[in-house]
Amino acid sequence: MSRPPKSRKAHEWAKNPVDDSGVPIEDAGTRAAARNRAKGDVFRSGFVSLVGRPNVGKSTLTNALVGQKVAITSSKPQTTRHTIRGISNRPAGQLILVDTPGIHRPRTLLGERLNALVQATLGDVDIIGMCFPADEPVGPGDRFINEQLDRFPRAIKVAIVTKTDAANKKHVEERLLEVQDLRNWASIIPVSAAGDDQLDLLADQLIKLLPTGPALYPEETTSDEALDKHISELIRETILEGVHEELPHSLAVTLDDMIQREDKDILEIYANVFVERDSQKAIIIGKGGERLRDIGQRSRAAIEPIVGQKVFLSIRVKVAKDWQRDPKLLQRLGF
Numbered sequence: 001m002s003r004p005p006k007s008r009k010a011h012e013w014a015k016n017p018v019d020d021s022g023v024p025i026e027d028a029g030t031r032a033a034a035r036n037r038a039k040g041d042v043f044r045s046g047f048v049s050l051v052g053r054p055n056v057g058k059s060t061l062t063n064a065l066v067g068q069k070v071a072i073t074s075s076k077p078q079t080t081r082h083t084i085r086g087i088s089n090r091p092a093g094q095l096i097l098v099d100t101p102g103i104h105r106p107r108t109l110l111g112e113r114l115n116a117l118v119q120a121t122l123g124d125v126d127i128i129g130m131c132f133p134a135d136e137p138v139g140p141g142d143r144f145i146n147e148q149l150d151r152f153p154r155a156i157k158v159a160i161v162t163k164t165d166a167a168n169k170k171h172v173e174e175r176l177l178e179v180q181d182l183r184n185w186a187s188i189i190p191v192s193a194a195g196d197d198q199l200d201l202l203a204d205q206l207i208k209l210l211p212t213g214p215a216l217y218p219e220e221t222t223s224d225e226a227l228d229k230h231i232s233e234l235i236r237e238t239i240l241e242g243v244h245e246e247l248p249h250s251l252a253v254t255l256d257d258m259i260q261r262e263d264k265d266i267l268e269i270y271a272n273v274f275v276e277r278d279s280q281k282a283i284i285i286g287k288g289g290e291r292l293r294d295i296g297q298r299s300r301a302a303i304e305p306i307v308g309q310k311v312f313l314s315i316r317v318k319v320a321k322d323w324q325r326d327p328k329l330l331q332r333l334g335f
């Protein structure tokens with residue numbers, strides 16, 4: 001705290017206070033605030049949800065922003081079933097990413113549940129980041145989702161043009177213009193998650209649009225996803241890597257149990273894989289159980305670094321006919 005310098009009388013100083021270097025106190029305060037702002041000391045935090053058609057790169061972008069694998073990515077559409085949060089901690093703020101499945105027109109009961117989940121999520125976030133892939137023109141699917149966004153007036157809308165590495169400069173520019181015509185976005189940002197291009201800029205822009213406030217999660221947190229959900233997703237992803245048939249829609253993974261062995265440093269995990277048809281079960285198990293053994297090995301390799309110890313993994317493949325259309329089964333499988 002500044003005191004009146006010896007050469008000045010106290011009452012004079014009180015009328016016109018200066019700091020130790022002779023700068024008027026009021027100005028010094030303003031300058032300090034500006035310095036703090038420049039340093040990023042105004043902290044912001046809030047929720048961001050990435051939306052867009054299936055396969056536009058929402059999960060990959062979430063992972064890239066968070067810097068750790070949290071959401072399942074796959075070259076097949078509609079693989080993100082759960083709302084998964086990733087947390088990006090930056091000097092200027094905390095960005096909590098809510099990864100939603102693509103909004104699409106419901107066809108099955110599962111589709112309707114997914115849409116209900118999307119509605120519930122979007123009603124609650126600070127920013128909706130709508131993703132458009134740079135390598136595909138804006139189409140009816142994008143327009144449909146964009147129209148849905150009017151139902152969430154609370155959220156600030158930002159357009160993210162993804163996969164810029166997969167398109168040439170001219171196409172990226174075309175895409176930016178098409179996107180600009182859709183609505184009055186708070187910001188339009190081109191990025192490449194795969195090429196690590198403009199990710200910091202995107203994070204900074206998003207944080208600038210968040211309300212001021214303290215970190216909502218402890219800083220070391222990157223995901224609050226329950227561990228078993230995370231493990232189930234990893235197993236699901238491993239299975240999807242190996243099959244070319246249309247399995248994603250009819251595949252669900254649940255964990256029955258995770259048991260810490262007392263005699264050894266081993267975590268026992270008992271998982272179930274649900275498919276709809278016997279033929280799908282046969283695909284996953286493979287000839288003489290070969291594919292399932294491979295799935296088990298690769299899943300274990302993915303899970304061990306996360307739990308930090310050796311894993312014993314049991315995977316049982318079960319047929320639950322038409323589970324996507326059966327409300328009771330859906331509930332049992334966690335939807």
Ligand SMILES: Nc1nc2c(ncn2[C@@H]2O[C@H](COP(=O)(O)OP(=O)(O)OP(=O)(O)O)[C@@H](O)[C@H]2O)c(=O)[nH]1
Nearest residue numbers: 055056057058059060074075077078079080193194
């Ligand atoms: N070239 C390129 N490919 C990308 C990029 N981001 C994602 N992809 C690919 O695009 C495909 C879809 O990515 P996801 O992140 O799973 O897409 P999503 O929008 O979450 O998909 P859903 O879960 O189906 O809604 C995957 O094959 C990714 O590898 C990128 O920046 N550049």
